[in-house]
Amino acid sequence: MTPDRLQRINSMLDQRQPDLTVCMEGVHKTHNLAAVVRTADAIGISDVHAVWKNETMRLSGGSAAGSQNWIDVHDYSKTEDAINELKKQGMQVLVTNLSDTAVDFREIDYTKPTAIILGQEKFGASAKALEMADQDIVIPMVGMVQSLNVSVACSVVLYEAQRQRQAAGLYQQPRISHQRRQRILFEGGHP
Amino acid sequence: MTPDRLQRINSMLDQRQPDLTVCMEGVHKTHNLAAVVRTADAIGISDVHAVWKNETMRLSGGSAAGSQNWIDVHDYSKTEDAINELKKQGMQVLVTNLSDTAVDFREIDYTKPTAIILGQEKFGASAKALEMADQDIVIPMVGMVQSLNVSVACSVVLYEAQRQRQAAGLYQQPRISHQRRQRILFEGGHP
Ligand SMILES: C[S@@+](CC[C@H](N)C(=O)[O-])C[C@H]1O[C@@H](n2cnc3c(N)ncnc32)[C@H](O)[C@@H]1O
Ligand SMILES: C[S@@+](CC[C@H](N)C(=O)[O-])C[C@H]1O[C@@H](n2cnc3c(N)ncnc32)[C@H](O)[C@@H]1O
Numbered sequence: 001m002t003p004d005r006l007q008r009i010n011s012m013l014d015q016r017q018p019d020l021t022v023c024m025e026g027v028h029k030t031h032n033l034a035a036v037v038r039t040a041d042a043i044g045i046s047d048v049h050a051v052w053k054n055e056t057m058r059l060s061g062g063s064a065a066g067s068q069n070w071i072d073v074h075d076y077s078k079t080e081d082a083i084n085e086l087k088k089q090g091m092q093v094l095v096t097n098l099s100d101t102a103v104d105f106r107e108i109d110y111t112k113p114t115a116i117i118l119g120q121e122k123f124g125a126s127a128k129a130l131e132m133a134d135q136d137i138v139i140p141m142v143g144m145v146q147s148l149n150v151s152v153a154c155s156v157v158l159y160e161a162q163r164q165r166q167a168a169g170l171y172q173q174p175r176i177s178h179q180r181r182q183r184i185l186f187e188g189g190h191p
Numbered sequence: 192m193t194p195d196r197l198q199r200i201n202s203m204l205d206q207r208q209p210d211l212t213v214c215m216e217g218v219h220k221t222h223n224l225a226a227v228v229r230t231a232d233a234i235g236i237s238d239v240h241a242v243w244k245n246e247t248m249r250l251s252g253g254s255a256a257g258s259q260n261w262i263d264v265h266d267y268s269k270t271e272d273a274i275n276e277l278k279k280q281g282m283q284v285l286v287t288n289l290s291d292t293a294v295d296f297r298e299i300d301y302t303k304p305t306a307i308i309l310g311q312e313k314f315g316a317s318a319k320a321l322e323m324a325d326q327d328i329v330i331p332m333v334g335m336v337q338s339l340n341v342s343v344a345c346s347v348v349l350y351e352a353q354r355q356r357q358a359a360g361l362y363q364q365p366r367i368s369h370q371r372r373q374r375i376l377f378e379g380g381h382p
Contacts (some may be wrong), residue, residue: 008335013332021277026307035339035343038336038340038343039343041301042332042339043332043333043334044335088203138231142203142233142235142362143233144199145229145232147235148229149226150224151226151228151340151343152226155343155346156346159330162331
């Protein structure tokens with residue numbers, strides 16, 4: 001690895017936000033999976049979670065999601081397994097959803113450990129996800145379309161999280177463990 | 192038209208922002224075109240501009256962009272024609288671009304009449320667009336990917352514009368002309 005590249009990777013790792021994550025529930029179009037992971041990487045997310053509704057999806061979707069190999073993708077076949085894991089990690093679990101009970105996404109404090117659930121392209125988030133999540137959040141819309149594209153919804157929420165975390169200084173101090181840094185440097189340096 | 196539907200359309204028209212627009216320069220993947228127009232509609236944009244690099248694109252892309260028929264799509268075959276038109280309308284022309292001279296997108300005042308240029312998926316914005324625009328703007332990224340998906344970049348900027356315009360009260364007063372409202376009600380009411 002050249003010194004330049006090592007420096008670039010270390011500077012990326014210095015800004016990683018291990019306590020911010022996205023969980024895709026049944027998202028399956030490859031361009032959406034790729035766009036979500038790309039945005040996640042861009043704002044410093046280190047882990048993405050994916051619930052696959054069937055094996056075919058897992059295989060085709062997993063490769064689209066994994067194409068950015070600087071992010072760890074965690075796979076599940078059940079929504080409750082994913083959400084239980086996120087809660088075990090002490091995250092507030094938010095589900096993006098067009099429900100009447102949802103609060104405006106800008107009212108949330110994203111400096112807390114946070115997981116954001118994204119629903120499937122056609123059917124949205126499952127009843128299970130809505131039931132288990134701490135809060136549903138919505139992005140306001142004033143037009144005629146019923147919903148936003150899922151990767152668009154994801155990025156709008158993530159850049160609000162980035163704005164809040166930037167203001168709170170969370171990008172100024174390295175936050176991932178030494179061990180994890182060493183593993184990523186090793187894996188990324190020897191592709 | 193049912194009274195409910197009429198009310199819904201009128202309430203949408205009450206929040207339209209005729210002095211905020213997006214100009215897609217050579218964007219050609221149909222899922223990106225569709226996502227851009229969908230987000231534009233969601234934040235109250237009434238007009239979208241598109242520069243088509245060739246006829247095939249115009250035909251396939253035009254239908255994807257036009258699938259939301261509550262937005263007027265304006266077609267061009269040359270970047271300068273599009274930008275000249277936007278300037279004639281008194282817009283500040285911003286180009287989203289990963290350049291060194293670009294300012295952070297959050298530093299812009301989007302309550303002014305504003306057009307946001309989006310570059311092509313692979314090659315980004317043209318030299319012509321960069322030369323003619325008033326300012327290039329960038330969305331900060333701290334990861335390893337080189338750029339965001341174009342519809343993602345669009346939505347992050349548009350929701351910042353929405354936030355500023357909301358705070359400035361620009362969604363509280365109807366802003367489109369009576370004539371335009373009548374035309375849209377007529378066209379939308381008789382599909
Ligand atoms: C196309 S939408 C699903 C629409 C589905 N018919 C429904 O009503 O949930 C796909 C996903 O994008 C996200 N999404 C889209 N628009 C949203 C909005 N305005 N607010 C919050 N989330 C949104 C949600 O995660 C949603 O599950
Ligand atoms: C995939 S990018 C083009 C990448 C191209 N290689 C370049 O360097 O311009 C497509 C478009 O998305 C927008 N875009 C993507 N990431 C952006 C960012 N971080 N800031 C501003 N615009 C961005 C720009 O409009 C860009 O032209």
